[in-house]
Amino acid sequence: xxxxxxxxxxxxxxxxxxxxxxxxxxxxxxxxxxxxxxxxxxxxxxxxxxxxxxxxxxxxxxxxxxxxxxxxxxxxxxxxxxxxxxxxxxxxxxxxxxxxxxxxxxxxxxxxxxxxxxxxxxxxxxxxxxxxxxxxxxxxxxxxxxxxxxxxxxxxxxxxxxxxxxxxxxxxxxxxxxxxxxxxxxxxxxxxxxxxxxxxxxxxxxxxxxxxxxxxxxxxxxxxxxxxxxxxxxxxxxxxxxxxxxxxxxxxxxxxxxxxxxxxxxxxxxxxxxxxxxxxxxxxxxxxxxxxxxxxxxxxxxxxxxxxxxxxxxxxxxxxxxxxxxxxxxxxxxxxxxxxxxxxxxxxxxxxxxxxxxxxxxxxxxxxxxxxxxxxxxxxxxxxxxxxxxxxxxxxxxxxxxx
Numbered sequence: 001x002x003x004x005x006x007x008x009x010x011x012x013x014x015x016x017x018x019x020x021x022x023x024x025x026x027x028x029x030x031x032x033x034x035x036x037x038x039x040x041x042x043x044x045x046x047x048x049x050x051x052x053x054x055x056x057x058x059x060x061x062x063x064x065x066x067x068x069x070x071x072x073x074x075x076x077x078x079x080x081x082x083x084x085x086x087x088x089x090x091x092x093x094x095x096x097x098x099x100x101x102x103x104x105x106x107x108x109x110x111x112x113x114x115x116x117x118x119x120x121x122x123x124x125x126x127x128x129x130x131x132x133x134x135x136x137x138x139x140x141x142x143x144x145x146x147x148x149x150x151x152x153x154x155x156x157x158x159x160x161x162x163x164x165x166x167x168x169x170x171x172x173x174x175x176x177x178x179x180x181x182x183x184x185x186x187x188x189x190x191x192x193x194x195x196x197x198x199x200x201x202x203x204x205x206x207x208x209x210x211x212x213x214x215x216x217x218x219x220x221x222x223x224x225x226x227x228x229x230x231x232x233x234x235x236x237x238x239x240x241x242x243x244x245x246x247x248x249x250x251x252x253x254x255x256x257x258x259x260x261x262x263x264x265x266x267x268x269x270x271x272x273x274x275x276x277x278x279x280x281x282x283x284x285x286x287x288x289x290x291x292x293x294x295x296x297x298x299x300x301x302x303x304x305x306x307x308x309x310x311x312x313x314x315x316x317x318x319x320x321x322x323x324x325x326x327x328x329x330x331x332x333x334x335x336x337x338x339x340x341x342x343x344x345x346x347x348x349x350x351x352x353x354x355x356x357x358x359x360x361x362x363x364x365x366x367x368x369x370x371x372x373x374x375x376x377x378x379x380x381x382x383x384x385x386x387x388x389x390x391x392x393x394x395x396x397x398x399x400x401x402x403x
Contacts, residue, residue: 046218046219046220046221046222046269046385046386046389049385049388049389050385051269051303051304051378051381051382051384051385052303052381053385054380054381054384054385054388055377055381057381057384058377058378058380058381058384059377061125061380062373062376062377062380063373065376067359067362067363067369067372068355068356068359069094070372070373070376071354071355071356071358071359071362071372072093072094072095072096072355073094073095073096073376073379073380074096074333074337074338074339074340074358074372074375074376074379075095075096075097075329075339075340075351075354075355075358076095076096076097076098076099076128076130076307076339076340076341077090077091077095077097077098077099077342077346077350077351078098078099078101078341078342078343078346078350078351079346079347079348080101080103080104081103081104082103082104082105082106082111082115084114084115084117084118085118087104087115087118087119088118088119088121090348090351091119091120091121091127092121093351093352093355094121095127095351095355096127096128096339096376096379096380096383097127097128097129097130097178097339097379098119098127098128098129098130099130099131099132099180099341099343100116100129100130100131100140100176101132101140101343102140104140105140105141105142107142109142109143109173109174112141112174112175113173113174113175115175116129116174116175116176117175123387124387125380125383125384125387126177126383126386126387127383128177128178128222128339128379128382128383128386129175129176129177129178130176130177130178130179130180130224131171131176131178131179131180131181132179132180132181133167133170133171133176133179133180133181134148134149134181134182134183134197135147135148135149135163135167135181136148136149136150136196136197137149137150137196137197138181138197141170141171141174143170144167144170146162146163146164146166146167146170147159147160147162147163148163149183149196149197149198149199150196152199152209153198153199153200153201153205153206153209157208157209157212158212160199160208160209160212160213160216161212161213161215161216162216163213164181164182164212164213164216164217165216165217165219167179167181167217168216168217168219168220168221168223169220171217171220171221172220172221176221177221177222177386178221178222178223178224178269178270178386179217179221179222179223179224180224180226180270180272180307181213181217181223181224182199182210182213182214182217182223182224182225182226182263182268183197183198183199183226183227184199184206184210184225184226184227184228184230184259184260184263185197185198185206185226185227185230185231185232185256185259186198186199186200186201186202186203186205186206186230186232186256186259187201187231187232187233188201188202189232189235192232192235194227194231194232198232199213199259200259203254203255203256203258203259204258206258206259207258207259207261207262207263208262210225210259210260210262210263210266211262211263211265211266212266213263214262214263214266214267214268215266215267218266218267218268218269221386222269222270222305222382222385222386223268223269223270224268224269224270224271224272224307225259225260225263225264225268225270225271225272226271226272226274226309227272227273227274227276227309228260228271228272228273228274228286228292228296229252229256229257229260229274229276229278229281229286229292229295229296230252230255230256230257230259230260230274231243231274231276232256233245233247233252233255233256233278234276234277234278242275242276242277242285242314242317242319242322243276243277244276244277244278244279245276245277245278245279246278246279246280247278247280248278248280248281249278249280249281249295252278252281253299257300260296260300261300264300264301264302265301268302268304269304269305269382269385270304270305270306270307270339270382271296271302271304271305271306271307272307272308272309273286273287273289273292273293273306273307273308273309273332273337274286274287274309275287275309275313275314275317278292281295284335285314285322287308287309287311287314287332287335287337288328288331288332288335289335290334290335290336293306293335293336293337294336297336304378304382305338305339305378305379305382306336306337306338306339306378307337307338307339307340307341308332308337308339308340308341309341310341310342310343310344311325311328311329311332311340311341311342312325312342312343312344312345312346313344314328315328315344315345316344325342325345325350325353325354326353326354326356326357327357329342329354329357329358330357330358330361330366330367333358333361333367333371333372333375334361334366334367334368334371336371337375338374338375338376338378338379339375339379340354342354358372
């Protein structure tokens with residue numbers, strides 16, 4: 001498992017954003033939310049506890065797991081509902097994570113906190129609890145009235161840092177540990193479906209804001225860059241098709257790669273792969289492409305958890321090559337993803353079918369046991385890292401920013 005292979009080949013990526021820096025979330029205005037440190041341990045935000053510290057422990061834990069348990073670890077499940085008891089029963093199968101969608105969000109913050117607490121069956125190894133909280137056009141949680149991409153792309157970068165510090169605080173206070181909320185795609189085309197969700201309209205502007213959003217959120221939770229390798233270059237909506245572009249690798253390095261590189265340098269914990277194809281690089285969707293996973297690891301130096309976008313979107317594309325969701329999940333892990341996600345069409349049996357399919361793939365030799373171990377180890381290391389963070393949350397009327 002490569003946990004320190006940072007920046008190999010980075011000279012190939014044109015970073016015209018020398019001024020980009022990771023901005024500390026605690027130095028930005030964060031509404032009426034402040035972090036306090038549990039008195040029993042020293043202060044420890046997520047960004048100060050690198051996942052690499054937990055690799056040895058994660059490796060030992062994963063090696064002791066039978067294959068079905070390893071397979072469960074690389075699946076992020078989803079079912080609708082707000083009953084904490086029902087969701088806890090769903091998670092007792094040992095899934096590595098759960099994604100909250102709109103139908104999982106109760107009316108009050110207290111109810112949401114009770115729900116997220118119920119998702120943790122084993123407090124020594126909490127699951128990844130995720131949400132799509134971009135703000136603006138894509139918001140799941142109540143109370144997020146902070147500036148979003150629709151306005152941030154035209155405001156000073158400091159506004160992005162402040163907005164995502166507040167947004168990250170809101171998410172973390174709810175007991176959610178992963179935000180799939182940073183859109184690193186960019187486009188200048190207002191007709192593109194991703195335009196209203198993107199943080200910039202050009203490589204440099206998007207990169208500055210992606211780095212700011214990442215640095216702000218990583219103080220509180222695990223942030224995610226999406227939709228790698230970049231949706232802006234591939235016209236079309238991947239919820240209904242598999243968009244494609246003929247852009248070559250050299251042009252990608254100088255354009256679409258730049259915001260992702262900035263976010264990775266700012267410490268993003270996860271990288272979400274889109275269901276879109278850069279056909280000059282690989283005819284497969286990036287989510288199923290070994291080539292794009294190698295580029296992210298070897299050129300951009302990404303060492304965190306690679307996660308698919310919702311695999312249900314591949315089914316929605318109507319392409320018969322992707323009509324089998326379990327086969328898609330196995331192919332995604334084999335390509336280099338560490339975590340597979342399925343939301344559209346998911347029910348109480350979907351995650352179990354995925355776990356069974358991944359297990360069977362290892363047993364028949366379709367998926368190497370080493371690849372599954374590597375994926376599970378990255379996921380477990382992040383889960384351990386998140387459980388070691390000691391920030392707790394309280395609401396105050398007039399919180400002073402912390403330097």
